[in-house]
Amino acid sequence: MTPEQKARIEIDKKLTASGWLLQDKKESNPAAAPGVAVRELTELGKTIENAITYYNENIPGFVFDRFVIMPDHIHAIIVICHNDGDFVTGSPVS
16 A cells, blocks of 8 residues: 555545545535535646646656645645756755
8 A cells, every 4th residue: 555545544534533524526416514525636636736747757856746736726845956956955946
């Protein structure tokens, strides 16, 4: 089991314990409970995930280290490096 899969199990447990109803996208019903969490990304979310993958694979010196795609925003840790892979230490990447 990957770290992401283990984290998903723990997050699902915490959401359920907090009163959220977890649903898969294909059977989601937002009116089923006061708090509904859908496990899968929307089409927009998939587009954002594809863009992040593109940046990570094709843009030197720019890495999305960790990210979470929310329905209307994204949380991300972005690492900016020099082209040789060294972390930037206070000066702009040139």
